[in-house]
Amino acid sequence: QVQLQESGPGLVKPSQTLSLTCTVSGGSITANYHYWSWIRQPPGKGLEWMGQIAYSGSSYYSSSLKSRTSISRDTSKNQFTLQVTSVTPEDTAIYYCVRVYNSDGLYYYDHWGQGTQVTVSS
Numbered sequence: 341q342v343q344l345q346e347s348g349p350g351l352v353k354p355s356q357t358l359s360l361t362c363t364v365s366g367g368s369i370t371a372n373y374h375y376w377s378w379i380r381q382p383p384g385k386g387l388e389w390m391g392q393i394a395y396s397g398s399s400y401y402s403s404s405l406k407s408r409t410s411i412s413r414d415t416s417k418n419q420f421t422l423q424v425t426s427v428t429p430e431d432t433a434i435y436y437c438v439r440v441y442n443s444d445g446l447y448y449y450d451h452w453g454q455g456t457q458v459t460v461s462s
Contacts, residue, residue, distance in 0.1 A: 342367040344437045344453035352431075352460050358424040362437030362453060369418055370395050375440040377449070378411060378422045380433035388433075392440060393420050427460045434458075 348360035362376065369376055377392035391401035393411045401409050405424070413420040424431060435458055439451040 342439055342451045344439060344451055346435060346437050346453045346456040348456065348458070350457055350459060352427055352458060353462050354428055354460055355426055358422070358427050358431060358458060358460070360422045360435055360437075360456065360458070362420050362422075364418045364420075364439070367439070369393075369413055369420060370415055373442040375442065375447070376411075376413070376420045377438040377440050379436045379438055379449075381436070381455075382430070382433040390422070390424075429460045432458065432460045 343365045345363045346360055347363065352358045372395055374395045375392045378390040379387050380390055381387050389402055390405055391399060391409050391411050393399045393413050397413065399411045408425045410423045411420060420437070422435070434455040436455045437453040438449050441448045441450055
């Protein structure tokens with residue numbers, strides 16, 4: 341059973357960098373056709389896809405966040421990491437790490453972490 345667990349600080353000051361790590365168990369982040377995404381949900385709003393890193397190591401980002409977002413991985417620890425620079429209170433949200441599986445051209449968001457609350461405040 342694949343499990344994902346987010347970790348990182350729950351409070352970040354404005355203008356600083358938000359950094360979250362997702363630890364994956366029960367499956368390898370290098371497994372073919374798997375993508376590892378970050379999705380967030382601001383209070384009172386819907387889900388927002390932020391970006392993902394592929395099994396190959398290639399990364400992809402939302403156009404609206406691309407200038408501030410970076411996703412990397414540590415294959416030795418089976419972890420992937422999100423960094424968002426220059427945060428503002430609008431970055432306050434619940435952040436989820438998600439496994440995405442590609443089958444026959446369809447993408448399945450089939451395993452989610454429990455989510456972690458990040459608040460941006462001074």
